[in-house]
Amino acid sequence: MIKEEIRSYFINLLPKYxxxxxxxxxxxxxxxxxxxxxxxxxxxxxxxxxxxxYSKEFGYTTALTVSIEAGTGIYYTNYPTGVSIIPxxxxxxxxxxxxxxxxGGITFYPVDPREMDLLAGGSxxxxxxxxxxxxxxxxxxxxxxxxxxxxxxxxxADLIIPFSDYLDTDDVMIPDxxxxxxxxxxxxxxxxxxxVRPVELFENKTIETKE
Amino acid sequence: MATVALVDIEQVVSRYLLKYxxxxxxxxxxxxxxxxxxxxxxxxxSDQVETLKIAVSxxxxxxxxxxxxxxxxxxxxxxxxxxxxxxxxxxxxxxxxTGLVEGRDADAGEGVDLxxxxxxxxxxxxxxxxxxxxLDWEARRIFVDGISDDTVVLAYTSSGIEVSGTTQIxxxxxxxxxxYLRWKSSYWLPELARERQLLEKDYNNERLSIRNLINSMSxxxxxxVILSGVRQSPKR
Numbered sequence: 001m002i003k004e005e006i007r008s009y010f011i012n013l014l015p016k017y018x019x020x021x022x023x024x025x026x027x028x029x030x031x032x033x034x035x036x037x038x039x040x041x042x043x044x045x046x047x048x049x050x051x052x053x054y055s056k057e058f059g060y061t062t063a064l065t066v067s068i069e070a071g072t073g074i075y076y077t078n079y080p081t082g083v084s085i086i087p088x089x090x091x092x093x094x095x096x097x098x099x100x101x102x103x104g105g106i107t108f109y110p111v112d113p114r115e116m117d118l119l120a121g122g123s124x125x126x127x128x129x130x131x132x133x134x135x136x137x138x139x140x141x142x143x144x145x146x147x148x149x150x151x152x153x154x155x156x157a158d159l160i161i162p163f164s165d166y167l168d169t170d171d172v173m174i175p176d177x178x179x180x181x182x183x184x185x186x187x188x189x190x191x192x193x194x195x196v197r198p199v200e201l202f203e204n205k206t207i208e209t210k211e
Numbered sequence: 212m213a214t215v216a217l218v219d220i221e222q223v224v225s226r227y228l229l230k231y232x233x234x235x236x237x238x239x240x241x242x243x244x245x246x247x248x249x250x251x252x253x254x255x256x257s258d259q260v261e262t263l264k265i266a267v268s269x270x271x272x273x274x275x276x277x278x279x280x281x282x283x284x285x286x287x288x289x290x291x292x293x294x295x296x297x298x299x300x301x302x303x304x305x306x307x308x309t310g311l312v313e314g315r316d317a318d319a320g321e322g323v324d325l326x327x328x329x330x331x332x333x334x335x336x337x338x339x340x341x342x343x344x345x346l347d348w349e350a351r352r353i354f355v356d357g358i359s360d361d362t363v364v365l366a367y368t369s370s371g372i373e374v375s376g377t378t379q380i381x382x383x384x385x386x387x388x389x390x391y392l393r394w395k396s397s398y399w400l401p402e403l404a405r406e407r408q409l410l411e412k413d414y415n416n417e418r419l420s421i422r423n424l425i426n427s428m429s430x431x432x433x434x435x436v437i438l439s440g441v442r443q444s445p446k447r
Contacts, residue, residue, distance in 0.1 A: 048234050048236075049232070049234060090234065090236050091236045092234070092235070092236065105225070106225055106235070109235045109236075109238035109239060110235060110236055111239060115239060115240075119239055123239075123243055124242065124243050124246035124247075124372055125239045125242045125243055125246075127372060127373075127374050128220060128221070128242070128246060128372055128373065128377075128378045129221050129239075129242060130221070131221060131238070131239075131242075133239060
Protein backbone atom coordinates (compact mmCIF):
# COMPACT_ATOMS: atom_id res chain seq x y z
CA MET A 1 0.00 0.00 0.00
CA ILE A 2 1.08 3.55 -0.58
CA LYS A 3 1.40 5.91 2.34
CA GLU A 4 -1.89 7.81 1.90
CA GLU A 5 -3.82 4.54 1.58
CA ILE A 6 -2.34 3.29 4.83
CA ARG A 7 -3.27 6.53 6.57
CA SER A 8 -6.80 6.41 5.14
CA TYR A 9 -7.15 2.78 6.19
CA PHE A 10 -6.43 3.62 9.81
CA ILE A 11 -8.61 6.72 9.89
CA ASN A 12 -11.49 4.59 8.68
CA LEU A 13 -10.80 1.88 11.23
CA LEU A 14 -10.95 4.26 14.15
CA PRO A 15 -14.21 4.28 16.09
CA LYS A 16 -16.29 7.35 15.52
CA TYR A 17 -18.07 8.53 18.57
CA UNK A 18 -19.56 11.36 16.62
CA UNK A 19 -19.76 12.25 12.99
CA UNK A 20 -16.94 14.77 13.23
CA UNK A 21 -13.32 13.76 12.56
CA UNK A 22 -11.60 12.75 15.75
CA UNK A 23 -7.96 12.43 14.66
CA UNK A 24 -5.79 14.75 12.72
CA UNK A 25 -3.95 12.85 9.92
CA UNK A 26 -0.63 13.90 11.46
CA UNK A 27 -1.56 12.14 14.70
CA UNK A 28 -2.42 9.00 12.78
CA UNK A 29 0.86 9.27 10.85
CA UNK A 30 2.86 9.48 14.07
CA UNK A 31 1.08 6.50 15.54
CA UNK A 32 1.80 4.48 12.41
CA UNK A 33 5.38 5.71 12.50
CA UNK A 34 5.82 4.55 16.06
CA UNK A 35 4.30 1.15 15.42
CA UNK A 36 6.31 0.74 12.24
CA UNK A 37 9.58 1.53 14.03
CA UNK A 38 8.69 -1.08 16.66
CA UNK A 39 8.01 -3.67 13.99
CA UNK A 40 11.25 -2.87 12.17
CA UNK A 41 13.08 -3.43 15.43
CA UNK A 42 11.32 -6.77 15.84
CA UNK A 43 12.52 -7.70 12.36
CA UNK A 44 16.02 -6.62 13.34
CA UNK A 45 15.93 -8.87 16.39
CA UNK A 46 14.88 -11.78 14.20
CA UNK A 47 17.53 -11.14 11.56
CA UNK A 48 19.24 -7.83 10.73
CA UNK A 49 19.68 -9.04 7.14
CA UNK A 50 15.89 -8.91 6.64
CA UNK A 51 15.75 -5.17 7.22
CA UNK A 52 17.00 -4.50 3.71
CA UNK A 53 13.53 -5.41 2.42
CA TYR A 54 11.97 -2.44 4.19
CA SER A 55 14.37 0.22 2.98
CA LYS A 56 13.73 3.10 0.62
CA GLU A 57 16.25 3.69 -2.17
CA PHE A 58 17.89 7.08 -2.68
CA GLY A 59 20.38 8.30 -5.28
CA TYR A 60 19.47 5.78 -7.96
CA THR A 61 18.59 8.29 -10.66
CA THR A 62 20.70 11.16 -9.35
CA ALA A 63 23.62 10.25 -7.11
CA LEU A 64 23.83 11.51 -3.54
CA THR A 65 26.74 13.92 -3.29
CA VAL A 66 29.86 13.16 -1.25
CA SER A 67 31.17 16.37 0.30
CA ILE A 68 34.12 17.26 2.49
CA GLU A 69 33.89 19.20 5.73
CA ALA A 70 36.60 21.83 5.58
CA GLY A 71 37.47 21.93 9.28
CA THR A 72 37.67 18.20 9.98
CA GLY A 73 38.47 16.77 6.57
CA ILE A 74 35.58 14.34 6.99
CA TYR A 75 33.86 13.14 3.84
CA TYR A 76 30.11 12.86 4.23
CA THR A 77 26.73 12.64 2.53
CA ASN A 78 23.75 14.43 4.00
CA TYR A 79 20.51 12.49 4.18
CA PRO A 80 18.14 13.66 1.44
CA THR A 81 16.14 16.75 2.34
CA GLY A 82 13.32 15.99 4.75
CA VAL A 83 14.55 12.48 5.43
CA SER A 84 16.05 10.99 8.55
CA ILE A 85 16.69 7.38 9.57
CA ILE A 86 15.35 5.01 12.15
CA PRO A 87 18.31 3.98 14.32
CA UNK A 88 19.08 0.30 14.90
CA UNK A 89 21.56 -1.29 17.29
CA UNK A 90 24.04 -2.45 14.66
CA UNK A 91 26.66 -0.30 12.94
CA UNK A 92 24.66 0.17 9.76
CA UNK A 93 21.78 1.59 11.82
CA UNK A 94 19.14 2.92 9.41
CA UNK A 95 21.61 3.02 6.50
CA UNK A 96 21.31 -0.56 5.38
CA UNK A 97 23.34 -0.30 2.22
CA UNK A 98 25.59 2.14 0.38
CA UNK A 99 26.69 1.46 -3.18
CA UNK A 100 28.63 3.05 -5.92
CA UNK A 101 26.55 4.42 -8.77
CA UNK A 102 27.67 1.71 -11.16
CA UNK A 103 26.86 -1.43 -9.24
CA GLY A 104 29.88 -3.68 -8.92
CA GLY A 105 31.26 -5.75 -6.07
CA ILE A 106 30.64 -4.57 -2.55
CA THR A 107 32.56 -1.41 -1.72
CA PHE A 108 31.02 0.04 1.45
CA TYR A 109 30.98 -1.52 4.89
CA PRO A 110 29.42 -0.07 8.05
CA VAL A 111 31.67 1.10 10.87
CA ASP A 112 31.08 2.98 14.08
CA PRO A 113 33.02 6.16 14.99
CA ARG A 114 35.25 4.30 17.42
CA GLU A 115 36.14 1.74 14.78
CA MET A 116 36.81 4.48 12.26
CA ASP A 117 39.34 6.07 14.64
CA LEU A 118 40.99 2.73 15.36
CA LEU A 119 41.25 1.81 11.69
CA ALA A 120 42.89 5.10 10.83
CA GLY A 121 45.16 4.80 13.87
CA GLY A 122 47.17 1.92 12.43
CA SER A 123 45.60 -1.26 11.12
CA UNK A 124 46.14 -3.78 8.36
CA UNK A 125 42.84 -2.62 6.92
CA UNK A 126 44.27 0.86 6.59
CA UNK A 127 46.99 -0.66 4.42
CA UNK A 128 45.49 -3.45 2.40
CA UNK A 129 41.96 -2.46 1.62
CA UNK A 130 40.40 -0.16 -0.90
CA UNK A 131 37.03 -0.74 0.74
CA UNK A 132 35.21 2.20 2.21
CA UNK A 133 33.71 2.40 5.67
CA UNK A 134 30.53 4.34 6.31
CA UNK A 135 29.19 5.59 9.58
CA UNK A 136 25.50 6.42 10.00
CA UNK A 137 25.26 9.60 12.05
CA UNK A 138 22.25 11.66 13.11
CA UNK A 139 22.05 13.94 10.07
CA UNK A 140 24.56 12.47 7.64
CA UNK A 141 26.68 9.52 6.58
CA UNK A 142 30.43 9.85 7.17
CA UNK A 143 33.05 7.90 5.22
CA UNK A 144 36.33 6.24 6.03
CA UNK A 145 38.82 5.85 3.18
CA UNK A 146 36.59 7.11 0.32
CA UNK A 147 38.18 6.75 -3.10
CA UNK A 148 38.58 9.63 -5.53
CA UNK A 149 36.06 8.00 -7.86
CA UNK A 150 33.41 7.76 -5.16
CA UNK A 151 34.03 11.36 -4.10
CA UNK A 152 33.60 12.46 -7.69
CA UNK A 153 30.60 10.34 -8.64
CA UNK A 154 28.61 10.11 -5.39
CA UNK A 155 26.72 7.20 -3.90
CA UNK A 156 23.40 5.38 -3.68
CA ALA A 157 21.83 4.60 -0.32
CA ASP A 158 19.09 2.29 0.96
CA LEU A 159 17.64 3.83 4.10
CA ILE A 160 15.08 2.75 6.66
CA ILE A 161 13.13 5.93 7.21
CA PRO A 162 10.24 6.95 9.46
CA PHE A 163 6.70 6.69 8.07
CA SER A 164 6.20 10.46 8.05
CA ASP A 165 9.27 10.92 5.79
CA TYR A 166 7.69 8.89 2.97
CA LEU A 167 5.92 10.70 0.15
CA ASP A 168 2.16 10.16 0.03
CA THR A 169 2.61 8.18 -3.16
CA ASP A 170 5.44 5.96 -1.86
CA ASP A 171 4.89 2.27 -1.30
CA VAL A 172 5.60 1.51 2.34
CA MET A 173 6.71 -2.00 3.26
CA ILE A 174 5.16 -3.15 6.50
CA PRO A 175 6.45 -6.28 8.25
CA ASP A 176 3.64 -8.81 8.47
CA UNK A 177 4.39 -9.94 11.99
CA UNK A 178 1.72 -11.40 14.21
CA UNK A 179 1.95 -11.94 17.95
CA UNK A 180 0.84 -15.00 19.89
CA UNK A 181 -2.63 -13.59 20.32
CA UNK A 182 -3.02 -12.95 16.62
CA UNK A 183 -2.50 -9.23 16.92
CA UNK A 184 -0.45 -7.53 14.25
CA UNK A 185 0.49 -4.13 12.94
CA UNK A 186 -3.06 -2.82 12.62
CA UNK A 187 -3.88 -3.73 16.21
CA UNK A 188 -0.71 -2.04 17.42
CA UNK A 189 -1.50 1.25 15.67
CA UNK A 190 -5.06 1.22 16.97
CA UNK A 191 -3.76 0.45 20.45
CA UNK A 192 -1.49 3.49 20.32
CA UNK A 193 -4.35 5.70 19.14
CA UNK A 194 -6.73 4.30 21.76
CA UNK A 195 -4.76 6.22 24.39
CA VAL A 196 -6.46 9.35 23.08
CA ARG A 197 -9.77 9.59 24.90
CA PRO A 198 -12.84 10.79 22.99
CA VAL A 199 -13.82 14.34 23.56
CA GLU A 200 -17.02 14.65 25.52
CA LEU A 201 -19.62 16.57 23.56
CA PHE A 202 -22.92 18.03 24.47
CA GLU A 203 -25.92 17.07 22.46
CA ASN A 204 -25.53 20.27 20.43
CA LYS A 205 -22.02 19.04 19.37
CA THR A 206 -20.18 21.76 21.28
CA ILE A 207 -17.22 20.82 23.41
CA GLU A 208 -17.85 20.66 27.13
CA THR A 209 -15.74 23.13 29.06
CA LYS A 210 -15.00 22.87 32.75
CA GLU A 211 -16.12 25.72 34.91
CA MET B 212 40.51 -22.63 -17.49
CA ALA B 213 39.56 -22.83 -13.82
CA THR B 214 39.44 -20.06 -11.24
CA VAL B 215 42.61 -18.15 -10.48
CA ALA B 216 45.07 -19.48 -7.91
CA LEU B 217 45.60 -16.13 -6.19
CA VAL B 218 42.81 -14.05 -4.70
CA ASP B 219 42.70 -10.66 -2.98
CA ILE B 220 42.52 -10.92 0.78
CA GLU B 221 39.51 -8.57 0.72
CA GLN B 222 37.72 -11.06 -1.49
CA VAL B 223 38.44 -13.85 0.99
CA VAL B 224 36.72 -11.86 3.72
CA SER B 225 33.70 -10.85 1.65
CA ARG B 226 33.25 -14.48 0.55
CA TYR B 227 33.44 -15.53 4.19
CA LEU B 228 30.60 -13.13 5.05
CA LEU B 229 28.58 -14.57 2.19
CA LYS B 230 29.15 -18.21 3.12
CA TYR B 231 28.23 -17.83 6.78
CA UNK B 232 25.25 -15.48 6.23
CA UNK B 233 26.93 -12.75 8.23
CA UNK B 234 26.13 -9.06 8.14
CA UNK B 235 28.72 -6.63 6.81
CA UNK B 236 29.04 -5.02 10.23
CA UNK B 237 32.31 -6.66 11.20
CA UNK B 238 34.03 -6.68 7.81
CA UNK B 239 37.02 -4.63 8.92
CA UNK B 240 37.45 -6.72 12.06
CA UNK B 241 37.43 -9.92 10.01
CA UNK B 242 39.90 -8.34 7.60
CA UNK B 243 42.34 -7.65 10.45
CA UNK B 244 42.11 -11.25 11.60
CA UNK B 245 42.49 -12.57 8.06
CA UNK B 246 45.71 -10.57 7.76
CA UNK B 247 46.91 -12.03 11.06
CA UNK B 248 46.15 -15.54 9.84
CA UNK B 249 48.02 -15.00 6.59
CA UNK B 250 50.97 -13.52 8.48
CA UNK B 251 51.09 -16.57 10.78
CA UNK B 252 50.94 -18.83 7.77
CA UNK B 253 53.86 -17.02 6.14
CA UNK B 254 55.89 -17.23 9.34
CA UNK B 255 55.23 -20.78 10.45
CA UNK B 256 53.94 -22.90 7.59
CA SER B 257 54.62 -21.37 4.22
CA ASP B 258 57.53 -22.10 1.92
CA GLN B 259 57.14 -18.67 0.32
CA VAL B 260 60.11 -16.36 0.87
CA GLU B 261 60.98 -12.91 -0.36
CA THR B 262 64.07 -12.86 -2.59
CA LEU B 263 65.81 -9.52 -2.84
CA LYS B 264 68.98 -8.34 -4.51
CA ILE B 265 70.61 -6.19 -1.88
CA ALA B 266 73.79 -4.16 -1.56
CA VAL B 267 76.71 -5.02 0.67
CA SER B 268 78.44 -1.80 1.69
CA UNK B 269 82.18 -1.23 1.65
CA UNK B 270 81.91 -1.79 5.40
CA UNK B 271 80.63 -5.32 4.71
CA UNK B 272 77.21 -4.49 6.09
CA UNK B 273 73.73 -5.24 4.74
CA UNK B 274 70.85 -3.14 6.06
CA UNK B 275 67.87 -5.42 6.67
CA UNK B 276 64.75 -4.52 4.64
CA UNK B 277 62.03 -2.96 6.79
CA UNK B 278 59.60 -5.82 6.04
CA UNK B 279 62.05 -8.58 7.00
CA UNK B 280 60.60 -10.71 9.78
CA UNK B 281 62.88 -13.73 9.78
CA UNK B 282 66.10 -14.55 7.99
CA UNK B 283 66.12 -17.47 5.56
CA UNK B 284 69.37 -17.37 3.61
CA UNK B 285 72.01 -15.24 1.93
CA UNK B 286 73.32 -16.14 -1.51
CA UNK B 287 75.65 -15.24 -4.31
CA UNK B 288 75.28 -16.75 -7.77
CA UNK B 289 77.80 -19.45 -8.68
CA UNK B 290 77.65 -21.44 -11.89
CA UNK B 291 73.95 -20.84 -12.35
CA UNK B 292 73.00 -21.75 -8.80
CA UNK B 293 72.87 -19.95 -5.50
CA UNK B 294 75.83 -20.38 -3.22
CA UNK B 295 74.74 -20.02 0.37
CA UNK B 296 76.59 -18.09 3.07
CA UNK B 297 77.31 -19.73 6.45
CA UNK B 298 76.35 -18.23 9.79
CA UNK B 299 79.28 -17.28 11.99
CA UNK B 300 78.06 -15.86 15.26
CA UNK B 301 81.37 -14.20 16.20
CA UNK B 302 81.96 -11.94 13.23
CA UNK B 303 82.80 -8.54 14.72
CA UNK B 304 79.70 -6.39 14.47
CA UNK B 305 80.90 -3.06 15.78
CA UNK B 306 81.65 0.00 13.70
CA UNK B 307 83.72 3.11 14.27
CA UNK B 308 82.74 6.68 13.48
CA THR B 309 85.21 9.21 12.20
CA GLY B 310 83.27 12.41 12.67
CA LEU B 311 79.93 11.63 11.10
CA VAL B 312 81.27 8.96 8.80
CA GLU B 313 80.77 5.35 9.80
CA GLY B 314 83.62 2.96 9.02
CA ARG B 315 85.37 -0.15 10.24
CA ASP B 316 88.51 -0.08 12.39
CA ALA B 317 90.71 -3.04 11.52
CA ASP B 318 92.65 -2.53 14.74
CA ALA B 319 89.44 -3.37 16.59
CA GLY B 320 88.92 -6.39 14.35
CA GLU B 321 86.14 -4.67 12.42
CA GLY B 322 85.71 -5.83 8.83
CA VAL B 323 88.79 -8.03 8.95
CA ASP B 324 88.58 -11.08 6.67
CA LEU B 325 88.10 -14.34 8.54
CA UNK B 326 91.09 -16.63 8.34
CA UNK B 327 90.20 -20.25 8.80
CA UNK B 328 92.44 -23.20 8.30
CA UNK B 329 90.85 -25.02 5.43
CA UNK B 330 91.51 -27.49 2.67
CA UNK B 331 89.87 -27.08 -0.72
CA UNK B 332 86.24 -26.33 -0.05
CA UNK B 333 83.11 -28.28 0.76
CA UNK B 334 84.16 -31.21 -1.46
CA UNK B 335 86.81 -32.24 1.03
CA UNK B 336 86.38 -32.86 4.71
CA UNK B 337 87.19 -29.94 6.94
CA UNK B 338 86.10 -27.45 4.28
CA UNK B 339 84.83 -24.06 5.32
CA UNK B 340 82.79 -21.49 3.47
CA UNK B 341 84.46 -18.44 1.97
CA UNK B 342 81.28 -16.45 2.62
CA UNK B 343 79.84 -15.89 6.05
CA UNK B 344 77.33 -13.70 7.84
CA UNK B 345 76.33 -12.63 11.29
CA LEU B 346 72.79 -11.41 12.11
CA ASP B 347 72.52 -8.36 14.34
CA TRP B 348 68.77 -8.10 14.97
CA GLU B 349 69.10 -5.23 17.40
CA ALA B 350 70.75 -3.03 14.75
CA ARG B 351 68.77 -4.76 11.98
CA ARG B 352 71.99 -5.34 10.07
CA ILE B 353 73.77 -8.33 8.57
CA PHE B 354 77.55 -8.29 8.86
CA VAL B 355 79.17 -10.35 6.13
CA ASP B 356 82.57 -11.79 5.42
CA GLY B 357 84.11 -12.69 2.09
CA ILE B 358 82.44 -9.92 0.09
CA SER B 359 82.14 -6.14 0.23
CA ASP B 360 80.88 -3.29 -1.93
CA ASP B 361 78.91 -5.75 -4.01
CA THR B 362 75.41 -7.18 -4.46
CA VAL B 363 74.10 -10.36 -2.87
CA VAL B 364 70.69 -11.99 -2.68
CA LEU B 365 68.81 -12.08 0.59
CA ALA B 366 65.99 -14.55 1.21
CA TYR B 367 63.68 -13.72 4.09
CA THR B 368 60.11 -13.99 5.25
CA SER B 369 57.78 -11.03 5.32
CA SER B 370 54.24 -10.67 6.59
CA GLY B 371 52.98 -10.94 3.02
CA ILE B 372 50.75 -7.93 3.69
CA GLU B 373 51.54 -5.49 0.92
CA VAL B 374 51.77 -1.80 1.78
CA SER B 375 51.66 -0.82 -1.88
CA GLY B 376 49.67 -2.89 -4.30
CA THR B 377 47.22 -5.67 -3.69
CA THR B 378 47.67 -8.34 -1.05
CA GLN B 379 46.97 -11.64 -2.73
CA ILE B 380 46.90 -15.03 -1.11
CA UNK B 381 46.86 -18.57 -2.50
CA UNK B 382 43.30 -19.74 -3.07
CA UNK B 383 44.09 -23.03 -1.31
CA UNK B 384 44.37 -21.13 2.00
CA UNK B 385 40.74 -20.07 2.03
CA UNK B 386 39.42 -23.00 4.13
CA UNK B 387 42.16 -22.35 6.68
CA UNK B 388 41.43 -18.61 6.85
CA UNK B 389 37.69 -19.30 7.11
CA UNK B 390 38.32 -21.64 10.03
CA TYR B 391 40.59 -19.05 11.66
CA LEU B 392 37.94 -16.33 11.32
CA ARG B 393 35.27 -18.61 12.73
CA TRP B 394 37.49 -19.45 15.68
CA LYS B 395 38.54 -15.86 16.39
CA SER B 396 34.99 -14.57 16.07
CA SER B 397 34.06 -16.79 19.01
CA TYR B 398 35.82 -14.17 21.15
CA TRP B 399 33.16 -11.56 20.38
CA LEU B 400 30.15 -13.56 19.18
CA PRO B 401 28.47 -14.95 22.30
CA GLU B 402 26.74 -17.77 20.40
CA LEU B 403 30.13 -19.20 19.42
CA ALA B 404 31.84 -18.87 22.78
CA ARG B 405 30.93 -22.40 23.90
CA GLU B 406 32.30 -23.84 20.67
CA ARG B 407 35.65 -22.10 20.85
CA GLN B 408 37.72 -25.22 21.38
CA LEU B 409 35.98 -27.05 18.54
CA LEU B 410 36.54 -24.12 16.26
CA GLU B 411 40.20 -23.96 17.23
CA LYS B 412 40.47 -27.64 16.40
CA ASP B 413 38.85 -27.01 13.01
CA TYR B 414 41.47 -24.37 12.33
CA ASN B 415 44.30 -26.66 13.39
CA ASN B 416 42.98 -29.41 11.12
CA GLU B 417 42.86 -27.05 8.17
CA ARG B 418 46.33 -25.81 9.01
CA LEU B 419 47.70 -29.34 9.13
CA SER B 420 46.12 -30.11 5.77
CA ILE B 421 47.92 -27.16 4.25
CA ARG B 422 51.21 -28.07 5.91
CA ASN B 423 50.86 -31.61 4.63
CA LEU B 424 50.17 -30.36 1.13
CA ILE B 425 53.15 -28.02 1.15
CA ASN B 426 55.66 -30.38 2.71
CA SER B 427 54.72 -33.75 1.30
CA MET B 428 56.91 -35.05 -1.52
CA SER B 429 55.62 -36.05 -4.90
CA UNK B 430 56.28 -39.37 -6.60
CA UNK B 431 58.93 -37.74 -8.81
CA UNK B 432 60.70 -36.27 -5.81
CA UNK B 433 60.76 -39.62 -4.00
CA UNK B 434 61.96 -41.33 -7.15
CA UNK B 435 64.82 -38.80 -7.49
CA VAL B 436 65.80 -39.33 -3.87
CA ILE B 437 65.86 -43.11 -4.26
CA LEU B 438 67.59 -43.18 -7.62
CA SER B 439 70.23 -40.71 -6.53
CA GLY B 440 71.20 -42.95 -3.63
CA VAL B 441 71.38 -46.32 -5.35
CA ARG B 442 73.56 -47.86 -8.03
CA GLN B 443 71.56 -48.54 -11.12
CA SER B 444 72.07 -51.84 -12.83
CA PRO B 445 70.15 -53.98 -15.29
CA LYS B 446 67.21 -55.77 -13.75
CA ARG B 447 67.68 -59.52 -13.97
